Every structure is written in C-alpha cells, then in structure tokens.
Amino acid sequence: MSIFSSTTWEAFTRPLGKDNPVTTQILGICSALAVTVQLKPAIVMAISVTAVCACSNIVISLLRKYIPTSIRIIVQLVVVASLVIIVDQILKAFAYDVSKQLSVYVGLIITNCILMGRLEAFAMSNSPLDSFMDGLGNGFGYGKILIIVAFLRELFGSGNLFGLQVIPQSFYEVGYMNNGMMIQPPMALIIVGCIIWFIRARHEEMQEK
Amino acid sequence: MKALRNIVDKIKPNFEEGGKFAKLHSTFDAFESFLFVPNTVTGARGAQVRDAIDMKRTMITVVIALLPAMLFGMWNVGFQQALSTGIERTLMGNFWYGFLKVLPIIVVSYVVGLSIEFGVAQARGHEVNEGFLVSGLLIPLIMPVGVPLWIVALATAFSVVFVKEVFGGTGMNIWNPALVARAFGFFAYPTEISGDKVWIAGLKKGLAMDGFSGATPLAECAASVDGGQSVQSLSQLIDSLPSFCDMLIGRIPGSIGETSLIAILIGAVILLATGIASWKIMVSVFAGGALMGLFFNVLGINTYMQLPFYYHFVMGGFAFGAVFMATDPVSAAQTETGKWIYGLLIGIFAVLLRVVNPAYPEGMMLSILLMNTFASLIDYCVVDANIRRRARRVQVKA
Numbered sequence: 001m002s003i004f005s006s007t008t009w010e011a012f013t014r015p016l017g018k019d020n021p022v023t024t025q026i027l028g029i030c031s032a033l034a035v036t037v038q039l040k041p042a043i044v045m046a047i048s049v050t051a052v053c054a055c056s057n058i059v060i061s062l063l064r065k066y067i068p069t070s071i072r073i074i075v076q077l078v079v080v081a082s083l084v085i086i087v088d089q090i091l092k093a094f095a096y097d098v099s100k101q102l103s104v105y106v107g108l109i110i111t112n113c114i115l116m117g118r119l120e121a122f123a124m125s126n127s128p129l130d131s132f133m134d135g136l137g138n139g140f141g142y143g144k145i146l147i148i149v150a151f152l153r154e155l156f157g158s159g160n161l162f163g164l165q166v167i168p169q170s171f172y173e174v175g176y177m178n179n180g181m182m183i184q185p186p187m188a189l190i191i192v193g194c195i196i197w198f199i200r201a202r203h204e205e206m207q208e209k
Numbered sequence: 210m211k212a213l214r215n216i217v218d219k220i221k222p223n224f225e226e227g228g229k230f231a232k233l234h235s236t237f238d239a240f241e242s243f244l245f246v247p248n249t250v251t252g253a254r255g256a257q258v259r260d261a262i263d264m265k266r267t268m269i270t271v272v273i274a275l276l277p278a279m280l281f282g283m284w285n286v287g288f289q290q291a292l293s294t295g296i297e298r299t300l301m302g303n304f305w306y307g308f309l310k311v312l313p314i315i316v317v318s319y320v321v322g323l324s325i326e327f328g329v330a331q332a333r334g335h336e337v338n339e340g341f342l343v344s345g346l347l348i349p350l351i352m353p354v355g356v357p358l359w360i361v362a363l364a365t366a367f368s369v370v371f372v373k374e375v376f377g378g379t380g381m382n383i384w385n386p387a388l389v390a391r392a393f394g395f396f397a398y399p400t401e402i403s404g405d406k407v408w409i410a411g412l413k414k415g416l417a418m419d420g421f422s423g424a425t426p427l428a429e430c431a432a433s434v435d436g437g438q439s440v441q442s443l444s445q446l447i448d449s450l451p452s453f454c455d456m457l458i459g460r461i462p463g464s465i466g467e468t469s470l471i472a473i474l475i476g477a478v479i480l481l482a483t484g485i486a487s488w489k490i491m492v493s494v495f496a497g498g499a500l501m502g503l504f505f506n507v508l509g510i511n512t513y514m515q516l517p518f519y520y521h522f523v524m525g526g527f528a529f530g531a532v533f534m535a536t537d538p539v540s541a542a543q544t545e546t547g548k549w550i551y552g553l554l555i556g557i558f559a560v561l562l563r564v565v566n567p568a569y570p571e572g573m574m575l576s577i578l579l580m581n582t583f584a585s586l587i588d589y590c591v592v593d594a595n596i597r598r599r600a601r602r603v604q605v606k607a
Contacts, residue, residue: 101251173358190371 011122012133015141018203022145023196029111031147033188034105039162041101042150043143044091048106050139052083053115057135060123067124076119077110084109114138149191157182217241225556239337264379268339270485274476275346275533279577281472283307288353289409289462293421307354310410311465314349317358320367322348324520327375341369341378347387347533349527350466351574352394355407364390384581385540388574395574404568408462420457425462426450427563430513434567439512446567448511456523467529470522486536489548494531498522499554508602513564521560530559530573536586540581544591553589555580 021027028049035045059079060067067075088106091099099106110117118138123131152162156179159167167176181187200206211544223229224237287303287310290296291363298306322341330337348365357538374381394402405424406413412423424432429449433441451461459469467473480486502518509515521527535541535555542551555576562572569575 175359177398177401179397180399181393184396 005007008133011126011130011168012137015134015137016144018206019096020141020145020199021114021117021138022142022192024206025114025117027117029189029192030141030177031105031108031112033150033185035102036146036150036152036153036188037157037183038101038160039150041098042146044095044148045102045105046139046143048087048091049109049112049114049142052080052087052109053118053142054132054135055083056080056115057118057123057131058128060119061126061128061131064124064209072120072124073116075179080115080119081110108197114142137170142207145192145195148195149188152191153182153188157187213244217244230491233331235335235337236327239327239330243339249545255587265339267485268342269341269594271480271533272346274342274479274485275350275466277472277475278466278469278533279311279346279350280304281469282350282467283311284308285459285468286410286465289459289484293409293412293423294358302470306410310354311349314352314356314361314465315346315359316352317361318348318365319345321362325369326368329378335378338379340373341386344368344386344390348390349389351387351404351464351529352397353407353464354410355413356394356401360401364397365392367393372422380539382539383585384578385537386582388534388578391574394580408464410457412491423462425458425570430516430520430524430563431567431570433512433606436513443512443515446516450520453520453523456520461525464526468524470528470530473528473532480532480536486532487538487541487548489545490536490541491531492547492553493552494535494556494559497553497554498527498531501557501560503562505513512522525563525571527559530577531556534573534577535580540584542584542587542591544588545577547587547591550591551580551584554583580594 012057016023018024022029022032031045031049036042056076056079060076070109083105087109090097091102091106118135122134126134151161154162155166159172159178161166221237221241224231224234228236230237234603252474284300286307287298287305288307290306290310291298291303319341322345326341327337328333345365348361348368352361356554366374368386371385372384372389377383391402401407405422405428407423408425409423412421430446430547433439433446433449450456450585455461456468457470459472461468471572477486477491481488481491498521505514506516506518531552535552542548555573558576559572562569562576566572
C-alpha cells in the first residue's frame with residue numbers, strides 16, 4: 001500500500017466499494033444479465049473487461065494532452081475497439097469454449113458503459129498510473145458483482161458450480177428442484193436489485209430521500 | 210363479544226408507546242381492527258368523505274365473491290380424482306376429498322404471505338393492511354391442485370416481497386401479486402405447474418386408470434395445431450374436448466378455482482352488485498376476447514382458429530382472470546376510458562397468445578400482467594388527451 005500515494009490507492013479502492021460501477025452507477029447491467037448464467041463465462045468476462053478497462057485507461061491517459069476535444073469519443077472508441085479485438089482473438093485461441101458461450105458479448109465490451117465512462121470521467125484528466133489503478137478497480141468492482149450473481153444463478157438454477165454438481169443427488173430425490181427462473185435474465189436483474197438494496201440499506205448516505 | 214373487547218382493552222396499554230411490547234404495535238393494531246371496527250377517526254380539518262366501505266369491507270366482499278369458485282373447485286378436485294381412478298364417491302365425498310387437498314395450499318399461502326406482511330409492517334412501523342386477505346386466497350385458486358406446497362410458499366414469498374413490499378405495500382403494486390406468484394411458479398418450476406399431469410390430484414404419482422389423459426381443454430386445443438398446420442379437423446377437436454355444458458359447469462381439469470364459469474359469474478354478480486369491481490373492465494375483457502376470437506374465426510387458417518370464439522370463455526382461466534384478476538383496482542387502469550382500452554387489450558392478447566403461441570396454452574396470466582404494466586401509460590394518455598381537448602375548447606372561445 002505504501003508504494004502508492006493515497007490518491008492512487010483510492011482510485012483503486014473506491015470502485016470496489018461505495019463507487020461500484022454496477023451497483024452505484026448502474027453501468028454495464030446489460031452484460032451482467034447476459035453472461036451470468038454460469039460462473040466460468042462470468043469470470044472470463046470479468047477478466048476481459050478488467051484488462052480492456054485498465055489498458056484503455058493507460059493509453060487514453062498517455063494521449064490525453066494530444067486528443068482534440070472535438071474528436072475524443074472517436075479516439076476512445078478506436079482504442080477500446082482494438083483492445084477488444086485483441087481480447088477476442090486471445091479468447092478464441094486459448095479458451096474457445098468460453099468464447100463461444102460468451103458469443104457476441106465479448107464484442108459488445110466496446111459498448112460497455114463502464115469503459116467509456118471511466119475514459120471520459122477519469123483517464124482524460126489523470127496520470128497513467130492513477131488511470132491504470134482506476135481501470136483495474138472498476139474492472140474488479142464489475143467482476144465482483146458478476147461473480148456474486150453468477151454464483152447464485154448457477155447454484156440455484158442448475159445446481160452446479162463451474163459445471164460440477166454441488167447440490168447432492170439426495171436433495172433432488174426428496175423433491176428439491178432447480179429454479180428455472182434463475183436461468184432467465186429477469187432473475188439476474190432481481191438479484192442485482194437485491195445486491196443494490198443490501199448495499200443501500202447498509203450505507204445511510206446512499207439512500208435517496 | 211363484550212368479554213373479548215374487555216380483554217383487548219386490558220392488554221392494549223402494553224402495545225401503546227412506552228408499553229412493554231410497543232414494538233409490536235402494528236401487529237396488535239391489525240388484530241384489533243380485524244376483530245372490531247376501528248374507533249380511530251380522522252381529524253376535524255381537511256376534506257372528509259363519510260362512507261360505510263373501507264379496505265376491510267372491500268377485501269371481505271371479494272373473499273365472499275371468491276367463495277363459490279373456491280367451493281366448486283374443491284368439489285371438482287375430488288370429482289376429477291374420482292374420474293381418473295374410477296372410484297365411486299358421493300357429492301360430499303368428492304367435496305371432502307378436495308377440501309383436504311386444497312386446504313393445505315390455502316393455509317400455506319396465507320401463513321407465508323401474512324408473516325412477511327406482518328414482519329415488514331413491524332419493521333417499517335406501518336399498519337398491517339387487509340390487502341393480503343384477497344391475494345392469499347387468489348393464489349391457491351389459480352394453482353393446479355398437484356402443486357407442491359413449498360412451491361406455493363416460495364412463489365407467495367417472492368410475490369409479496371418483490372411485487373408488494375418493494376413498491377411500498379398494499380395499494381402500491383404495479384402487478385397483481387397473485388398472478389405474479391403464479392408466473393413465478395410457471396417460469397421457475399414449469400413441470401410442476403403446467404403440462405398434463407398436474408391438474409388432477411395424484412396423477413403425477415401414476416394413480417390413474419390406464420389411458421386416462423389429464424390434459425386440460427386448452428392443451429387439447431393447442432395439440433390440434435402443429436407448427437401452424439392443423440393436425441385435427443374442427444369436428445375431431447370438438448369431439449376430443451369435454452362437452453360445452455361440462456366446461457360451462459366446470460367439470461373439467463384445470464387450476465383449482467378457474468374451471469367453473471357459473472361459479473365465477475356468481476362471484477361477478479356479487480362484485481358488481483356491491484360496486485367493488487368495475488363492470489367496464491369485465492365487459493371489455495370478454496368483448497376483447499370475443500373480438501379476437503371472431504377475427505380468428507374469419508381468418509380460419511387452422512383448426513384452433515376455427516374454434517367458435519365463445520369456447521375461449523369456458524376454457525382455462527379466461528373468466529376467472531376477467532372477473533377477479535383484471536378488475537384488481539390497484540393494478541388496473543384508473544380512468545374510465547382507460548378501463549375500456551385496458552380490458553379490451555387483455556381479452557385480445559389472451560386469445561392471441563392462446564391461439565398463436567403454442568408454448569403458452571393459457572394466455573390469460575401473461576396478458577393481464579402485460580396490461581398491468583401498461584395500465585399507468587394508458588391512464589397517462591387518457592388524461593393527457595382530456596387536457597388537450599379542454600385546452601382546445603378554451604382556445605376556440607378566446
């Protein structure tokens with residue numbers, strides 16, 4: 001911790017806690033609903049978004065003094081798009097199954113609001129190191145929610161974790177059943193809603209009167 | 210009565226502010242107003258409406274209106290079971306069998322729903338409302354008799370928490386809580402709440418005679434068409450359905466309370482005579498269903514479309530939905546013109562879903578939930594149109 005200044009450290013920790021991109025800023029919901037049926041794709045998605053977010057933050061932060069304001073969105077998009085293509089190619093090469101499961105959602109990282117949001121709000125006005133930590137923090141914050149949601153959905157929706165059955169067969173014999181609603185996106189939205197509910201109930205200052 | 214009043218008065222101070230159980234104030238309050246007419250009066254200032262009807266009376270009237278459907282449903286459960294196994298039973302025997310099958314579902318739905326309701330009211334310091342008295346009875350009546358009790362409990366808990374309490378309790382919900390409970394069960398555990406095996410008690414365990422099909426009339430209709438092409442002619446389909454008279458009386462497999470059009474119409478008369486439910490919604494739902502049914506009759510591409518439109522009223526939950534679900538004053542449209550539009554669209558979508566979408570043999574639940582979602586939008590448009598019309602009138606004069 002001591003190797004970073006307090007602002008750098010804060011850039012990393014804020015999005016993990018109170019400033020979480022999913023639960024507080026309500027960004028990246030679309031992919032959080034789509035890829036969380038199982039844990040494995042959710043984790044891969046979390047890693048991909050973290051990598052793209054951190055790298056694009058560095059690149060934009062390095063370029064921030066040379067980007068004309070009028071075309072900054074296009075420049076940001078180009079950077080993000082090239083990084084997403086790299087991630088997509090890596091996934092296809094080394095994790096083909098998961099890449100097929102994630103299908104279009106890897107490409108759609110480009111449109112993930114978290115990325116553009118961080119580039120605009122943070123990387124355009126901060127140093128590369130701070131931006132890197134901010135990207136990392138936001139990626140982890142996003143990933144944290146994804147993993148919680150995917151854990152609950154895979155456990156109750158198909159009785160598995162990482163594709164292995166964890167709910168004992170004897171449960172099913174007694175009459176336990178997998179909840180088909182968990183497999184469907186609406187339940188993911190409800191779970192995200194419950195997480196937000198929980199967080200707001202704990203932090204008084206986040207409640208709107 | 211006097212003795213009870215004395216007991217209540219005696220323990221009352223304990224629940225007032227500063228008393229031993231002050232925290233349980235809303236629970237006590239609920240039981241007191243359940244037993245007696247509340248003696249609290251609104252303050253002398255402001256506009257006052259004096260009316261004999263309050264929420265307690267409204268809710269009890271709906272419960273009374275539901276009784277014919279419930280009692281008939283209990284008898285029908287026994288009757289269908291006797292039919293499927295070939296047992297001979299008397300009228301009372303059938304009713305008693307059904308009573309024992311249905312009662313646990315009703316008890317579970319009330320216990321789970323009311324405990325959440327009391328818990329939340331307690332935690333928030335609100336009063337406990339009578340709202341769940343109706344939902345708690347509606348939920349069992351729209352479940353198949355074979356449904357496992359834990360699914361009833363889970364579905365009730367889900368709907369009370371996510372449809373009522375999250376939005377602020379009784380009177381604040383967007384959707385009908387009972388229907389959401391059913392929808393939850395339908396999507397989460399489809400094998401337990403739809404199909405051919407759940408409508409008759411004991412059928413899942415194989416306790417029926419050989420070759421007995423437990424399919425509902427709606428399932429028979431859906432089976433007459435495959436991929437948009439007829440596999441049966443209209444006369445074959447009508448032969449395979451129970452007679453129209455049986456469907457009218459309700460001697461068919463189906464959810465517990467939904468089968469009998471006659472019992473439901475008795476309930477409708479009670480609701481309309483007391484002015485609890487809107488006749489506009491009821492009439493327009495049937496009108497919408499008839500309209501869509503006639504349209505399909507004219508189109509007549511496959512057998513299901515050729516089925517006379519009035520068959521839709523006696524099959525499945527159309528009538529039950531129109532009388533008890535669509536008219537829920539909280540989730541329905543509030544404006545008078547809006548009620549016509551809302552009801553018509555429910556009828557239209559219900560028949561459309563039934564005939565066109567083979568994945569959902571029954572479209573009533575989803576079409577009411579869909580129109581619940583749009584009810585406030587309909588109201589907004591109606592109010593807005595009214596404002597614009599009146600504004601134009603002013604301009605013309607000026």
